[in-house]
Amino acid sequence: MIRIGQGFDVHQLTEGRPLIIGGIEIPYEKGLLGHSDADVLLHTVADAVLGAIGEGDIGRHFPDTDPEFKDADSAKLLQHVWNLVKEKGYKLGNADCTIIAQKPKMAPYIAQMRERIAFLLEADPSQVNVKATTTEKLGFTGRQEGIAAQAAVLLIKE
Ligand SMILES: Nc1ccn([C@@H]2O[C@H](COP(=O)(O)O)[C@@H](O)[C@H]2O)c(=O)n1
Numbered sequence: 102m103i104r105i106g107q108g109f110d111v112h113q114l115t116e117g118r119p120l121i122i123g124g125i126e127i128p129y130e131k132g133l134l135g136h137s138d139a140d141v142l143l144h145t146v147a148d149a150v151l152g153a154i155g156e157g158d159i160g161r162h163f164p165d166t167d168p169e170f171k172d173a174d175s176a177k178l179l180q181h182v183w184n185l186v187k188e189k190g191y192k193l194g195n196a197d198c199t200i201i202a203q204k205p206k207m208a209p210y211i212a213q214m215r216e217r218i219a220f221l222l223e224a225d226p227s228q229v230n231v232k233a234t235t236t237e238k239l240g241f242t243g244r245q246e247g248i249a250a251q252a253a254v255l256l257i258k259e
């Protein structure tokens with residue numbers, strides 16, 4: 102059996118917050134705003150995984166009104182989601198992710214993100230791809246008001 106899921110998330114860039122993407126802290130003058138650590142990429146992957154198992158989205162599992170998730174480490178949220186996948190008997194086929202950001206340059210951090218996501222999904226880094234694109238200065242990402250991310254995930258049950 103195979104199941105596919107896709108995710109999309111956006112967080113606003115603001116001063117005075119760390120920039121955490123794909124579980125990696127990136128040195129930058131701004132960070133992402135959210136109830137949790139606002140890791141836009143891990144949220145996107147979690148949503149794609151939840152989509153693949155037909156379990157809604159991260160807002161349903163971790164409400165942003167619940168103080169328990171204030172400043173939450175998104176890696177822990179993704180691990181919780183991954184436990185649901187394992188309970189259903191699935192493993193990762195592959196995941197493909199895109200970060201949409203005008204700045205900063207993600208390229209130096211992509212390999213680390215890939216390894217971190219693979220670790221969280223109990224898979225080999227070869228099963229995870231992370232890409233980045235600007236929007237050529239267009240739109241809210243182009244104006245550096247926020248960063249978006251997309252992911253597609255394939256799960257396999259043998
Ligand atoms: N925040 C980003 C955005 C892009 N990259 C890398 O640059 C390449 C060119 O980006 P375009 O938007 O001009 O297509 C892209 O393929 C990425 O490799 C990046 O590292 N960080």
Ligand SMILES: C[C@@]1(CO)OP(=O)(O)OP(=O)(O)OC[C@H]1O
Nearest residue numbers: 135136137139160163164165170
């Ligand atoms: C992760 C949660 C929970 O702390 O909060 P945020 O960091 O605001 O993230 P979002 O992508 O808006 O949705 C899920 C939330 O419930």
